[in-house]
Amino acid sequence: MLLIIKLSCRDYGYECDFVAEGSDAPIIIEKFGKHTETEHGIEYSKEVLMQFILRKTGGKPKNGHGSCFDQL
Ligand SMILES: [Zn+2]
Numbered sequence: 001m002l003l004i005i006k007l008s009c010r011d012y013g014y015e016c017d018f019v020a021e022g023s024d025a026p027i028i029i030e031k032f033g034k035h036t037e038t039e040h041g042i043e044y045s046k047e048v049l050m051q052f053i054l055r056k057t058g059g060k061p062k063n064g065h066g067s068c069f070d071q072l
Contacts, residue, residue, distance in 0.1 A: 005053050007032045012052075014040055025053055 002023040009016035016039065020032040029049040037043045044052075 003057055005056060007049070007052055007056070009036070009040075012036075016040070025050070028053060 004021065004023055005025055005028050006019060006021045007028055008019040014036075018032075018035050018039070020028045020035065022028055029046055032052075033044055033046065033049055
């Protein structure tokens with residue numbers, strides 16, 4: 001079963017219709033990160049974006065940190 005991840009600017013307080021959507025977390029992170037950096041001047045670290053996704057998908061980082069998306 002493919003998990004669809006969706007990060008939208010509105011969810012994070014931007015008045016913006018940008019949505020990064022897909023099943024591949026690293027790509028979502030890349031897209032959303034690049035968008036917020038170029039359009040909003042906010043640079044989120046990959047770790048922060050990963051937390052956003054984990055929160056969305058209800059997942060928990062293994063051992064608190066240092067996890068990757070291999071499990072998704
Ligand atoms: Zn935006």
